[in-house]
Amino acid sequence: MTRRSHWRDTVSDSLLVMLGSALAIWPAAATASEVYSEHPVVQTEAGPVQGVEHDGVNVFTAVPYAAPPVGSNRFQPPQQRTPWTGVLDATGESPACPQSEPSAIGKISVDEDCLYLNVWAPAGRADAKQPVMVWIHGSGTSGYGGSPYFSGFHLAHDNGIVFVTINYRLGLLGSLVSTSLDAPDGTHRSGDYWLLDQQAALRWVKSNIARFGGDPATVTVMGESSGGASVLALLASPRSKGLFQRAIVESEGDVEPVVRPTGLNGGDNEQMRSAPQLLSRADAQHYTHVVVLPAVGCANAKDVAACLRAAPVFAFLGPFNSYMRVENPGLLPRDPFAAFHSGHFNRVPVLIGSNAEEGHFMSALLEKSLGRRLNADDYRAFVTAYWPDPAKALELYPVDRFSSPAAAHSRLVTDLAFACPADLARRELSAFTQVYGYEFSEPDPVQKEPLPSITELPNAPYHTSEESYVFDGDEVYAPLSGRAATLSKTIRAYWASFARTGDPNGEQRPTWLQFDAHNPAILELQSDPRMSGAFAADHNCKGLEAAGLIGGKTK
16 A cells, blocks of 8 residues: 555646636636736835735735755755845746645646745735734645635635745655754754745744735734644744744644654665654654665765755655654754643644544545545555554454444544544643634535545545635635635634634624633534534544553653
8 A cells, every 4th residue: 555645636637726826816706807906016125026906905926935945055944035126026826846746735846946925915004914824735745825725815805814825845855854964063953944944934924024014913823734733833843933923723633744764674665654743863864864865866975965955856756755844953842742731832822623524535535546445454454554553543443333444544534643633732732822622513515625536435524624614715716605605704704813813702703712621612613603522522532542542742
C-alpha cells in the first residue's frame, strides 16, 4: 500500500482549477465582462503595488513578502526582498511553490520563486484599522494561497475583514534537515523553513497591513489541516511572539503532515509512520542521509550543501517527498502540545475544532487510489503500517463493529487523528488562555471537494467540509444559496467577531460558551448551532488516552 503524499484529491478536475484561477480575484457571480472601477495603489515598505477594486473590495495578488528562495537562498531562512521603485502589478495570478501534482487547492509547479501573498481589503477604508485574518493553506506538500478555493472576497465584503493568504515552502524544500545546511555560527539550524516563511509573512503583515486598511494589532492567524498544524506551531514558537493576537485552528490532524522514519536500516522496505509529536533532529537527519541524499544524487558529494542547492527542483518532488515538523532550538524547541501543557506558548485566544466525520475524506481517497472499495485486509494493513501501536488501535476499532471497512477506517482516522487531538489541545490551552471549541456537524453539507464516486460512504461533514462555509463557495466557487448560505453567514460572523474581539459571540447568534476543561462544552456548528458536552465521549477520547494512543505528546 503506497502512502499518499497529501490528502487532497490529486486527480481533481484540472479544468476547474484552471478556470478557478481566472476567478480568484472576484466573486464567482461576477463575469469577465465586468469592468473594475479603480486600480488602487498601496505603498509597501519594499515599494508600491497596484491592485484592482471590485464591488467594494480591493484585491492585491502575488505580492512578494521575501526574496526568492533560489540558488544560495535554497534551504535558508527567508531573506528580505530587494525594494523596487516602479509600481508593481499586483493583479496577476499568484505562483505556487514547487509541487508535483494538481489538486483542488494546488497546481503543478517547479517555481521556487514563490514567497508571495494576496490581500483582500474593504475599499475606501485605508485608515479604518479593520481586523486582519491571515490564512495558511493545508495539504503539506501541495496547495497555494492564490487558489480560488481561498478567495477572501466575502470575508472582506460582508464582514469587514482584511484577509491575507500566503504561500510557504512545501515538502522537503520546506523542511529538509541536514547538518551540512546548519549555519557554522549556530545562528540557524536547518529544517522548518515552512515555519520561518509563515513568520516572515506575518512580519510583513505587521509592517504593511495598516496601509491596506488593516489593524496590525488585531491579527488572527488561521489554517486548516496541515495549515492548522502550522497555527499550533506558531503558537508554540518563541519567535512568533507579537506577530498575531488570535488563532483559529480548523481540523488540525496528526496523520499525514507529521512523519517518523521507522526501520531505517538501509533496506528497500523503508516506511514512514505517522507520529503525534515533532520529529527529532536525529531522526530527520537520518532520513535525509538514508533516503533523500541518494534520491537527489548527493549521497557521495564532497560538498553536500552545495549539491542540495544545485539539484534540480523536480529531484525533491519524488515519492519520498514529505512535510516534516522538526525539533529546532529557538524556533520550535518543543512539541506544540507539550508547550500547551507547560504554558510555554504565545497566550492568545484560540478557536479550535474539527469536523464530525473527518475520516470519510481520507477513506474515500484511499479507495480511489486502490481503484476499489476497502476490504477488511486493507483496513488491517493500513492500521498496521501507519499507526502507532496498531494492536491497540484494532482492538478499539475492530472492523466487524462497523458497516464497512471504509467506515471503520473513517472512524479511526476521525477520532485518533482529529477529534481527540483537538479535544486535548482545548484542554491544555484552556488552562492558560481563552479557548472556544467547535465541531462542524451540518448534515449533508455543500462540498468544495465531493467524495469520489467509488466510495459507498455518504456525504457528511468530513475533512475540508467547513471551508465551503468559511469561504462561501462550492466546488466551482459559486456563492452558496439557501440554507447553506445562511450557515455560511453565521460561521463567517462567528469567525469575524472572534478576529475583531477574541470572542465569537454577538449579533444575536446562538451563544458560544468558552471552553472549560471542567465543563468541556463545544459548539455544534450546523444550521441550528447548539452547545454540546458529549464531544469527548462521542469520539472515544478517554478510551484512546487510556490505551496510550492520545496524550503522550504532552510529556
